Amino acid sequence: MPLLTWFWGVRKYDFMTPRTIPVRELRPDFASPVNREIVEAVTPYSLHPQEGKTPEIPEIPLGDLNASPQLDEYREQASLGAPSLLQLADRLQYEGRIQRAVLAYERVIDSTPSGGSAQEEATEALANLKESLPPWNGDLSASEPLQINLATARPPESLQHGITTLSSLVSVASGNLASARFEITQLxxxxxxxxxxxxxxxLTVPGEEAAKPSLSVITIIPAEDEDLASELTHGLYRLIGRRLETIAQLTLPPPLLKGDEPENAIVNKLTRLAWQQILETPFQSLEAGPPTEKPSEDSPLPDEASEGEGAAEAEIETTPETLVENP
Incomplete structure (x- = not known):
């Protein structure tokens, strides 16, 4: 039977000589369109990947350039993100609106999440632009007092350099919104x-009582006497950060890292809007049940880390002789 099949069916075919395929039967590939679609569907990376589109940065309007800007200018638009604010600041600089450009950079610092290259870019820009601007408040008599309270057994003259440094920093950083006053308690x-x-x-702002134990206090212990001014400056930066944390309306300033200069941080990482809110928000009014009675003569000095019995048991003196204003 197989022999008959061969004889009648395939004996006339030549299986040994290669067959020439006509050109019309040639195909560039042997995968059908349906198979190619299946391959593309199951392959992790597309055979022909599409180029991703760069997301567009929302544009923030320049605002009414004929009107005087407010300290909180562009804060409502800050939710669009730091890239939009940086782009806005560049456009304002191009238009020659430096004051508004500085406000846009300040919104990056105080109204967008902290950290990242945007914060660094805004801080660097502020360091270059602020020097060319006049203070926000041109009337020194209208500045609000920021009282810096110091209590120590050190001789008063040892504090003088630190007092002079802090006084200048407060004025410059706040744009003359605040003027530093110092109350020194000799222990x-x-x-x-x-x-x-x-x-x-x-610290004490208008509406607070310096002797109330509900105020936030830090203790500074410099390694060397010559480090006192720098430690006091670092202490001011920390106290301002604690104030902003209590107000909880602006982005908190980043902590100082090793090698950071506290003077630069106070001037360029604390915005003028932050100073304004601190001056207008008494710390004690935000706390539940602050003491209302006047502390007795035996009341201890408020301190979060007392160093020695003398500092813990001393009374707070508020006589006019202890007050030093704008040295």
Whole structure:
């Protein structure tokens, strides 16, 4: 039977000689269109990947350039993100509106999430632009007092350099919205010798009582006497950050890292809007049940980390002789 099949069916075909395929039967590939679609569907990376579109940055209007800007200018638009604010600042600089450009950079710092290259770019731009601008408040008599309270057993003259530094920084950083005043409380010497005498430091804005223990206080212990001015500057930056954390309306300033200069941080990482809100928001009014009675003579000095019995048991003096204003 197989022999008959061969004889009648395929004996006339030549299987040994290669067959010439006509050109019309040639195909560039052997995968059908249907198979190619299946391959593209199951392949992790497309055979012909499409180029991704760069997301567009929302544009923030320049605003009414004929009107005087406010300290909170562009804050409502800050939700569009730091790239939009940086783009806005560039356009304002191109138009010669430096004051508004500075406000746009400040919104990057105080109204968008902290960290990242946008914050660094805004801080660097502010350092270059602020020097060319007059203070926001041209009337020094209209500035609000920011009282910096210092309590220590150190001699008053040892604080003078730090007081002068802080006074200048407060005026420059706030655009003369705030003027520094200093109340120094002289404490008795500690009963035992200490490597370095500590300094308790806290702030008071209008509407607060400096003697209330509800105020946030930090203790500064410089390693060397010549480091006191820098430590006081760092302390001011920390206290301002605590104020903003309590207000909870603006982005908190980043903590200082090793090698950061506290003077530069106070001037360029604390916006003028932040200073304004601090001056207008008494710290004690935000706390539940702050003390209302006047502390007794035996009340201890408020401190979060007392150093020595002398600092813990001293009374707070508020006599006119202890007040130093704008040295």
């Amino acid at each position: 008795p010497p500690p009963p035992a010798s200490l490597p370095s005498l500590p300094v308790a430091m806290w």
